[in-house]
Amino acid sequence: DTGVSQDPRHKITKRGQNVTFRCDPISEHNRLYWYRQTLGQGPEFLTYFQNEAQLEKSRLLSDRFSAERPKGSFSTLEIQRTEQGDSAMYLCASRIDGSSYEQYFGPGTRLTVT
Amino acid sequence: AQSVTQLGSHVSVSEGALVLLRCNYSSSVPPYLFWYVQYPNQGLQLLLKYTTGATLVKGINGFEAEFKKSETSFHLTKPSAHMSDAAEYFCAVSDGGGANNLFFGTGTRLTVIP
Numbered sequence: 001d002t003g004v005s006q007d008p009r010h011k012i013t014k015r016g017q018n019v020t021f022r023c024d025p026i027s028e029h030n031r032l033y034w035y036r037q038t039l040g041q042g043p044e045f046l047t048y049f050q051n052e053a054q055l056e057k058s059r060l061l062s063d064r065f066s067a068e069r070p071k072g073s074f075s076t077l078e079i080q081r082t083e084q085g086d087s088a089m090y091l092c093a094s095r096i097d098g099s100s101y102e103q104y105f106g107p108g109t110r111l112t113v114t
Numbered sequence: 115a116q117s118v119t120q121l122g123s124h125v126s127v128s129e130g131a132l133v134l135l136r137c138n139y140s141s142s143v144p145p146y147l148f149w150y151v152q153y154p155n156q157g158l159q160l161l162l163k164y165t166t167g168a169t170l171v172k173g174i175n176g177f178e179a180e181f182k183k184s185e186t187s188f189h190l191t192k193p194s195a196h197m198s199d200a201a202e203y204f205c206a207v208s209d210g211g212g213a214n215n216l217f218f219g220t221g222t223r224l225t226v227i228p
Contacts, residue, residue, distance in 0.1 A: 004157070033215060042118075042204050042218030043158070056213045091157060101146050101165060101214055105157035 002026075004106035006092050012112045013082055020078045021109045025094030032075050033103060034067055036060065037089040046090075049075060050097075082113045116141045116207045120219035128227045133177075133192040135222045137205030140186065147188040148206040148216065149179055158204065164188065175199070200226045 005024045013019050025032050030051050035043035046065070048056045051072040061067075064082075069075040079086055089110050093103035121136040139145055146165045150158040162173025169181040175198075179190045188205060202223050206216040 006157075031214075033213075035216075040123075040220070042206070042220050043216070044218070045213075045215040048213045048215055056215070093158075095214075101208055102148060102160050102163050103214075103216060105150075105159070107155075107157045110155070 004092055004094055004104050006090075006106040006109050008109055009107060010110045010112075012114065015082055015084060015113055017082055018078065018080045019082060019111065020076055021090055021092075021111075023075045023077070023092030023094075023106060025074070025092070026096075026104055027073075029094035029096045029104070030072065031095045031097065031103075032069055033093040033095075034075070034077050035091040035093065037091055037108070038087075043091055046077075079111075082111075084113045087111055087113045116145065116209055116217040118205050118207050118217055118219035120203075120205050120222050122222055123220065124223045124225065126225040126227055127195045129197055130194050133190070133195045133199065133224065135190040135203050135205075135224065137179075137188045137190065137219060138186050139188060139205070139207045141207055141209060143209050146208040146214075147179075147181060148208070149173065149177070149188075149190050150204045150206060150218075152202045152204065152221075161190070161203075195224075195226045197226050197228065200224055 032049045034046040037043040049069040064080045089108045091108045092106045117140045149161040164181045205219045
């Protein structure tokens with residue numbers, strides 16, 4: 001068990017560019033979550049997968065955001081036409097059905113849009 | 115809907131003193147409650163959780179929390195603060211159904227004074 005990993009850890013991009021982040025959950029964890037954390041705030045839920053199916057999306061997830069989990073293992077989060085307001089830490093978490101509900105978090109990807 | 119209020123965005127204690135971090139929640143269903151700790155530029159680590167059963171739960175690093183339904187509270191305590199406890203602490207609630215996504219408070223930054 002190597003924990004949840006995220007890549008890259010840091011990303012600096014110019015406004016208007018597209019960015020993609022990757023999350024590798026703990027193996028055999030069928031549930032995968034994306035959260036966004038802005039400075040001085042707690043994480044806010046973005047979206048959730050059960051296996052490869054994206055089952056819930058927050059209103060925070062605008063049309064510029066898209067997430068996939070094609071084989072039910074790793075997941076990607078893409079932001080198109082980035083805006084300065086997208087600057088945040090993007091956290092991925094995973095858990096397994098039947099567990100006592102705790103989610104295991106990755107180290108996050110810090111996005112800075114200039 | 116679920117929500118969490120953490121009273122005190124910053125708490126300072128002397129090394130060896132009692133740590134008390136406050137969390138009140140709102141939930142329309144029996145809640146699942148969590149405390150996470152976040153060190154700078156890292157993801158979140160689970161300290162402890164309450165799902166069902168005993169209302170006083172013990173976690174890692176000597177922390178514990180008590181679920182008080184009548185007060186809708188889940189305060190985090192530690193009898194004796196250590197320098198290594200300095201971090202950001204987040205209280206979170208989940209409804210336990212569907213996505214089980216977590217709703218976080220805004221966090222409390224704990225400073226330990228030597």
